[in-house]
Amino acid sequence: MSKKGKSAKSSKSARKAKAPARRTARSLMAVAASAKSGVKERVASLNEVTLAASDQDANVTRALDILGNDNEPAEVRMAALEALQTASFSVVAFAPVRGEYLATLRKVATDPNAELRESALGVLARNKDGFAQQKLLEGLQDPGKALVPTETALSLLSFDPHADAYNVARRIASAPPSDDARQEALRLLSADATSAPLFEKLLLDKSEKREVRQLSAAALHSIAPKKFQKRARELVFDPSEYPDIQATSLAAITNFSDPEALANDEPLLKRVDSLSEKSPAKVKQVARRFMTKFKR
């Protein structure tokens, strides 16, 4: 815990030479909670404070009050959220106030400030909070109710993917409002076993964006690894394929294929041998790794 001492803000050089005098959590929170302090000073105090939820003092309550009060400046509330989120890592000590923290975040989830909404929903979604998931889904189904941009909502739903989210994601992927939204919809679907044919199609489509094809490779590898290995082998042989995709495919074969089957795959060994001699640098590098691993 921080040492008692006067709130000396030592100079940079003095800081280096000696440990800084640390202000107590109580004095820092007094500054943070006071409307008389400037916004900058309040943010700085919240950035410095270490909240120990087990203490019976009012520090955590003060931080929660700031976070939940929409009359407070947004920067100060964000700093309070960060300090609380930091304290939440001390799970045992934080347990008594966890309920109140989550309740405050649910309130902040519909705040007029976009950054606060997103951060609150982020913490809640990572804790698989049903209220947050419901709000995020509603916003995707009815853009008038959206609390965060489409891609953010999809990204947050991917912490606990389930059928309802897959349905919305599938719809967005087929008629996306933006590239970012499509990318996140696909990322969410990469946990959905029924989406294998979609990713197979995207992986093989040379007109697709590089990011989408890379994501499709990872998705297919995840949900249909045998199918992906077969496709990856084809891509390695395709002379018109992009080096990025070929390197990714070859890396997947190198790392995940059945070594015995590979040892008997003469055409592949020959192909990779030639790629290890003559191909773009990124392909060559992976081809050489393959050869060191499988050359007899």
Next chain:
Amino acid sequence: MTVDVEIQINDSTNPRARFLTWAPSPCRIRVRNPAGITTPFVSLKISGRSTASGGAVQFRAGATGAFSDSITLTVSASGNTAPFFSAGKFGRPSSSNGDVTIEARSGTTLVGSVPVMVRIRKNANTLSAPERDRFLEALAKLNNQGTGRFSDFRDMHNASALGQAHGAPGFLPWHRAYLLDLERELQAIDPSVALPYWRFDKAAPNIFKPDFMGSSDNLGTVQFNPGHPLTFWKTDTVPGIKRRPIPAFNVNLAPPGVIDEAATLALGTQYKQFRGMEGNPHGRAHTRFDAISFLSDASTAPRDPLFFLLHCNVDRLWAQWQKANSRFDQAVAAAYDENPAFPVGHRLADTLWPWNGVTSRVNPPSAPGGTLAPSPGVGAPGLQPRVRDMLDYRGVVSAASRMGFDYDDVKFV
């Protein structure tokens, strides 16, 4: 036939035990073939031979005293072993397995040698490309398809289990065991790997590049170079890693709001004070990433492999503090915060979950991963370590407590 001697590192002939740290390793030498020896004893000179950028080793004959570059031992010709000690030379860690050789000479004749590695946890930002790639390959293999052994490390740190490890004094010992377990699993895949650490109080731009832990795109999806071993990283059901620095954190600079090493070490000379580092720098380092990032919540943090580099630095800071204040001995009150009021798992005599197999402390009840991975070179901290077993990691109080890891910037003496 000529004279031939056998050199045992960590008192073992197993090649997998041929790893040294800054702490003294017990070694033995014996005459395997006495051909040509006419006296009952033979004088053998033991020294190290390093490659250009390789590790360097030093020796002493007994359990105490100064180390030197070479020692001469009188060894029985009948095959009885003679003990000696060997350690890495501080500042000269290895960069690959076997890049330093321990040699034995009779006169000028080489009569025995073994390749060894001074295996040390290093700063990730300055890791060589081969060291970095070996680490990444081993990590990718351990997490193969999001199943297998790595998922146990996920489950050990998930929401229901977090109370075992956080918010009380057991935080540092628990995470030391956790990292050691993971490191030993990586070493079973590639014995040359040591966990690197992320110094979160310094600029570490190389860690955030697409050839290492990846760069974050605008959606916070981590991007790797094509063919990178972590391209297919998957945890739970969703492939990929979400990690986006908060706007104030430029990854080419040190993250703001995280107290530096000097300030961390100055938290106090009592463990009770020092363990406040769980908030800052530890918690603050986690929350230098925004609301969509795995790292910024305790329940999702281990889904990002950067988590292990972050925690390796937390453990290194504890090691620095232990060294600075002589806090390796669990019998010294200031070395730990012992109090019967703390929950089970946070008192010195308590065994640590999940390695103890106890399933009644967590909900849902489970103890993933089995016992702690053993090491071919050292016996500690055992398969089911207690809190108190995790303090003396380099065998300062008792040589048998040595765990076989060390940090590049934490001196032994």
